[in-house]
Amino acid sequence: MITVNNLVKKFDGRTVLSGINLEVKTGETMVIMGGSGCGKSTLLRHLVGYYRPDQGEILFDGKDIAKMTEAQLDAVRKKFGILFQSGALLNSLSVGENVALPLREHSDLNDEIIKIIVKIKLELVGLTGFENLMPSQISGGMKKRVGLARAIALDPQIVFYDEPGAGLDPITTAVIDRLIVDLSKKLGITSIVVTHEMKSAFRIADRMAMLYEGKVIAVGTPDEIRDSSNPLVQQFITGSADGPVPLRRSSEEYIKSLTGV
Amino acid sequence: MIKIDVSEKNGWAVLAVDGQIDLHTSPDIRKELAGRAKAKKARIAIDLTRVSYIDSSGLATFIEAMQKLKKGGGEIALCGLSESVRHVFEVARLDSIFAIHASSDDLK
Numbered sequence: 288m289i290t291v292n293n294l295v296k297k298f299d300g301r302t303v304l305s306g307i308n309l310e311v312k313t314g315e316t317m318v319i320m321g322g323s324g325c326g327k328s329t330l331l332r333h334l335v336g337y338y339r340p341d342q343g344e345i346l347f348d349g350k351d352i353a354k355m356t357e358a359q360l361d362a363v364r365k366k367f368g369i370l371f372q373s374g375a376l377l378n379s380l381s382v383g384e385n386v387a388l389p390l391r392e393h394s395d396l397n398d399e400i401i402k403i404i405v406k407i408k409l410e411l412v413g414l415t416g417f418e419n420l421m422p423s424q425i426s427g428g429m430k431k432r433v434g435l436a437r438a439i440a441l442d443p444q445i446v447f448y449d450e451p452g453a454g455l456d457p458i459t460t461a462v463i464d465r466l467i468v469d470l471s472k473k474l475g476i477t478s479i480v481v482t483h484e485m486k487s488a489f490r491i492a493d494r495m496a497m498l499y500e501g502k503v504i505a506v507g508t509p510d511e512i513r514d515s516s517n518p519l520v521q522q523f524i525t526g527s528a529d530g531p532v533p534l535r536r537s538s539e540e541y542i543k544s545l546t547g548v
Numbered sequence: 549m550i551k552i553d554v555s556e557k558n559g560w561a562v563l564a565v566d567g568q569i570d571l572h573t574s575p576d577i578r579k580e581l582a583g584r585a586k587a588k589k590a591r592i593a594i595d596l597t598r599v600s601y602i603d604s605s606g607l608a609t610f611i612e613a614m615q616k617l618k619k620g621g622g623e624i625a626l627c628g629l630s631e632s633v634r635h636v637f638e639v640a641r642l643d644s645i646f647a648i649h650a651s652s653d654d655l656k
């Protein structure tokens with residue numbers, strides 16, 4: 288469904304993605320993991336067409352997203368559900384209106400029908416009865432769940448999640464994980480989930496990819512990743528502080544920031 | 549495009565839907581249901597045997613019809629759900645609020 292070939296992205300001359308290759312198949316849940324700042328969100332933003340790569344291609348059903356016009360991207364994005372790291376709610380709208388937004392923008396559905404859909408989606412994320420609250424009245428974790436309800440408002444074919452469990456308690460994280468699995472197994476939705484939380488990653492993934500220094504260094508099923516002989520992968524999934532991943536990760540970047548060279 | 553065939557069975561109005569139920573077609577079903585659901589004690593069955601896909605707007609359309617029917621003492625039933633259609637109801641946890649039959653022959 289999505290094929291990434293040799294994706295390269297630099298910000299201000301600094302290489303963040305240095306030749307990503309990745310394939311995501313229809314209906315699978317692909318988890319993208321890696322340390323903080325390694326480029327997971329940047330990769331996700333390329334997949335949905337918010338960033339344009341410096342090199343490489345991103346094929347969605349065979350068509351290169353990197354080369355599409357904004358109008359073509361809009362048409363493709365109707366099939367996407369996107370959950371940003373922050374949830375990204377509009378603070379001036381109620382919870383219910385936030386979830387309704389994509390339905391109002393992309394359909395001519397009657398208001399009564401939209402209200403019912405909003406209720407269904409809020410129930411899915413465990414927020415039944417919250418539609419009249421304002422974003423300022425709910426916790427960060429709840430905002431995240433409202434963001435997810437909005438992301439799935441239009442029944443997308445593919446959902447992109449950026450750190451769906453960040454800032455959530457373990458029980459709510461388990462609820463969200465369950466929902467991701469349900470959407471994928473029961474509705475055939477393709478999911479791409481960026482996370483650094485290993486428990487969650489192993490719970491939901493059909494396959495996992497590990498990013499390190501701008502490249503995919505390992506791809507495989509949870510069992511294959513668990514059995515990986517790559518010490519970087521082992522260090523990451525076991526969360527040990529000692530190992531080949533240096534604590535001060537980007538010395539090059541650090542030196543550059545001090546010396547300007 | 550969608551086709552809706554209306555027939556009568558054991559005191560039920562059976563709406564046999566043929567096609568995909570999505571954002572574009574669910575308003576047609578809603579229109580068909582609107583007039584019928586207002587009648588007192590109406591019994592409406594939706595036959596989904598020939599429906600391969602239903603989205604949330606379809607679910608919402610049936611829920612709205614159920615709300616209207618209940619006000620007038622009526623009933624709604626769903627028949628002939630394929631596995632994938634049934635999954636859509638299950639994920640939304642709506643499989644328990646509708647009376648669901650294997651086929652319209654089971655309507656009593």
Ligand SMILES: Nc1ncnc2c1ncn2[C@@H]1O[C@H](COP(=O)(O)OP(=O)(O)O)[C@@H](O)[C@H]1O
Nearest residue numbers: 298299303321322323324325326327328329330
């Ligand atoms: N729009 C941008 N402009 C400049 N630098 C950016 C931009 N977006 C991301 N970066 C940089 O790219 C690197 C990877 O960031 P990000 O993809 O957010 O990492 P992750 O999600 O893995 O924590 C970081 O060093 C970040 O500062």
Ligand SMILES: [Mg+2]
Nearest residue numbers: 327328329372
């Ligand atoms: Mg990130």
